[in-house]
Amino acid sequence: MKRIGYLGPPGTFSEEAARRHRGNGEGELVACASLEEVFARLETGLLEEGVVPVENSSEGAVSVVLDMLAAHPELTVRGEVVMQVVHSLLVPPGVKLEMVEKVLSHPQAFAQCRTFLRQKLAGVELQECASTAAAAALAARCRRPWAALAPLSAASRYNLQVLIPAANDCPHNKTRFWALGRKRVLSPVPPCKTSLIFGVRHRPGALYRVLREFAIREINLTRIESRPSKKGLGDYIFFLDFEGAAGDPVVKEMLDVLTEEHTTTLRVLGSYHVEQE
Ligand SMILES: O=C(O)C(=O)Cc1ccccc1
Structure with missing residues (x-):
């Protein structure tokens, strides 16, 4: 059976995303201690797929995931899950808000609840944990008045x-997850998106020339993100998502033009089915 890794322990948003990615299909969900571990297990073949957060509607890119993806050329994007993310403040039985001495959670959750924490728990110590569910597990066993920001389902x-019940600052807080794997999805079911990583030469209009190829073919971009290439200050790679599949004739032709004329490197991360929003 296919093994699908996620940032554990059970009860994280990532587990829910992995469950949705699996759908009615077969697959064993495997809890990993960190995102690094998901990538390491994909690399060694201990996992066939790994579901990882890539972008949040209020905090932007999960840069550690983009950087690890760039560092693993063997990996492809096989699917996408977009999830509404609601953080709940969970406490051991009997603990009231004014008793809370410490709040535990994942750094992304702290960032998404910044205003709430400042207004309702000003001055209370924050302790970063590997995931929201790891925070809930620690709050449950510590025998202290410690709270966790975690999914509602982690309470029971x-x-x-x-x-x-809802401590996030933005009511429409959504996170995009990618299902990564080593095997490409060859004929994804439409509607599809395709994701690329590319680099350009340092010259006037270099990025414009890339974007122009999309514009003239009326291909809709859904995201563009730059990350340091780590080769030196001022040197970047670009992550770009667009509507369509790499196998579509127009897209195929455009990717050839980009490779030959406008980019220094171009990697097609994958084409994958997307839910209509
Ligand atoms: O810790 C979790 O539950 C995760 O899956 C990582 C995360 C944290 C906050 C928002 C989205 C994903």
Whole structure:
């Protein structure tokens, strides 16, 4: 059976995303201790797929994931899951808001609840954990008035009480997850998106020339992101998503033009089915 890794322990947003990615198909969900571990296990073949967060509607790119993806040329994007992310403030039974001494969570959750924390828990210590569910598990076993920002569903799993059901600052907080793997999806079911990583030469209009190829073919871009190439200050690689599949004749022809004329490197991360929003 296919093994699908995610940032564990059970009860994380990533687990929910991995479950949705699996759908009604077969697959064993495997909890990993960190995102690095998901990538390491994909590399060694211990996992066939790994579901990782790539982008949040309020915090932007999950840069550590983009950087690890750039460093693993064997990996492809096989699918996408977009999830509504609601952070709940969970506490051991009997703990009231004014008793809370420490809040535990994943750094992304702290960032998405910044205003809430400042207004309702000003001055309370924050402790970063490997994931939201790791935070819930620690709050449950520490025997201290410590709270966790975690998915609502983590409350029953870890015997915690829900103090505040929705603590995120933006009500429309969404996170995009990618399912990564080593095998490409060859004929993804439409509607599809395709994701690329590319580099350009340092010259006037270099990025414009790339984007122009999309514009003249009326290909809709859905995201562009730059990350340092790590080769030196001022040197970047670009992550770009667009609507369509790499196998579509127009897209195929455009990718050839980009490779031959406008980029220094171009890697097609993959084409994958997307849910219509
Ligand atoms: O810690 C989790 O639950 C994760 O899956 C990582 C995460 C944290 C906050 C928002 C989205 C994903």
